Amino acid sequence: MVITDFFSDVWETFSHPSPDAEAPKGGASTNTPSSGTDEESQEEADVNKADAAEGGDEDSGHRPSGGDDEEEEEEEETVDPKDALEEECADSKECAPAKHHYDECVERVTGQIDNEGKAKEDCIEEFFHLTHCATQCAAPKLFAQLK
Structure with missing residues (x-):
């Protein structure tokens, strides 16, 4: 019964709002539009008109820092040697019986x-036997590479 008491306590704690919660103080401002609306305040309208008058670029959004002519350097994706070693081991003579059973x-x-x-x-059982064999074969080779 201990586990059911725990879950019922958790349910009661999170399912009902706290009676101590208060409504936010203050109210909505009537001078500016609400957040998330399409309305535009007078200040925003003035700024937008000034930008349009300057003839700003169409793609005048965020530009990455560091200069315009610099190209982003692409980070080379590291390759996990474990995958290649396991694939090699799965096709090896050592794992041939497990692979044969899996293929059948x-x-x-x-x-x-x-x-x-x-x-x-x-074929889950056969798959796990093949995977286990490949992992056991690849582990010593992998750790030798990592040293």
Whole structure:
């Protein structure tokens, strides 16, 4: 019963607003438009007219700092060597039996889907055996590269 009491306490705490909460003091200003509306204050209208009179560029938005002629340097995406090592190990002689069982299962399941519209089994167990073998094979090679 302890866990149910915990959840009921949590529910009561977060489901009801606090009775101590007060309405915000002050009120909405009638001098300026509300935030999020399309209305334009007189000050904003004056600034927009002045910008239009200057003949500003169409693309006069935010410009990145650092100069106009500098091109952004593209950071080279680092490649995880683990993926390549595991793929190499999955195709190796060491993992050949697990890969063979997985490939046979995939053929069997694909045939069932083609013939009957659904499969009677899945290949999760075979997939995990192959993945485990590839990971066990790749781990020493990976740590040797990282040293």
